[in-house]
Amino acid sequence: MTVSLQAAIERHGLLEAGAPSGSAAALVLLVHGRGATAASMLPLADALALPGLCYLAPQADGNSWYPQSFMAPTAANEPFLGNALTRLSTIITDLLASGVTPAGLGVVGFSQGACLASETVLRNPRAYGFIGILSGGAIGPLGTPRDYPGSLGGARVFLGCSDHDPHIPLARVRETTGTFTRMGASVTERIYPGSSHGINADELSHLREGLLAMTARHP
Template identity: 50%
Template sequence: MSDADPHAGQPVEHRGPSLADAERAVILLHGRGARAQGMLGFADDLPSEGTAFVAPQAARATWYPNSFLEPTEENEPWLSSALGLVSDVFADVTEHVPADRVALLGFSQGSCLGSEFVARNPQRFGGFVAFSGGLHGPEGTTHDYDGDLDETPVFLGCSDRDPHIPEERVHETRDVFESMNADVTERIYEGMGHTVNEDELEHAADILGSL
């Protein structure tokens, strides 16, 4: 691990068929303090036949050191390194599976990272699922992203009282993705806390099942 690129060379976990044999793929992004191996458990709740699940591991189990609500520069170079790793994994996956059959799914910090990756690399993805997350930046940030997501299906799910993710940031993220021509579904769950519920998993399964 280098100071300039802390996530360089991090391992990537796999579950399901090889990418060469897969009909679709899902890139799974774990939360702070978690492990890539744990994210592969989502395969039990999602359409798995013909699906390659790919989960990169963050260095020291964190994608960036501070809250996603801090100024972006406060999370550098970790954030740029994390985005670079996701980009490398996406490039590896799309050597075998078309981008419009590749979905990204993140929880918590991984959801925030995924939101930034999708917004900064607009194209037709197979889908993006954000469990408890949103775009980076402090309150009042103007999220100016150019590009067309070409009706990529996006699901944003979060609690109305999540201790880490303000509800308003979820709404802001929804608005940004809609302005970029994504097909966005947002669900805010009363009193849920910082977790994933069955309704969210069903929405994610619907996106993957449509690929």
């Protein structure tokens, strides 16, 4: 079913920043973390300072996508986790149905939003223009199978995290990097010694580089 881009934005209550969605060179979904808001992600548009990109941000009910740690047994996060995964994948499906191509779509998440973004794109693999995972990783307890069907060939991925993040074990970041790589994505991982749970200047540089490459491939 074909839908208009504006109808998709309104249907999902997405906040918008940057270039107007109807004339943007590419779209970037920004997925907020636990306790945050869609509006809190929009300043990234100013920080990245990339004209021509439209940034769209969904809002989680109660400011959280799921209640427990992303490493908790899956049942402990249901039905909220399943609902969140369905919601983000439906947003992506509707944006693509409006005529946006996978190469013209970026997905960037921070913290809980990075975990949700990781799991969503791994379960819905396409040649996305860019995937930015900031302090996050694939969802599930230790030993969760990572045999996702499909390919991320053509997608460019950046993962950044502290080496001692209080919420994101380094081993899970490494595992997520390996999963993206096995699925064919072009992956850059950066681990920051002694860094805090936040977005640093080097991560912004990698985001800017990845999103610039996306617009270059999708003029």
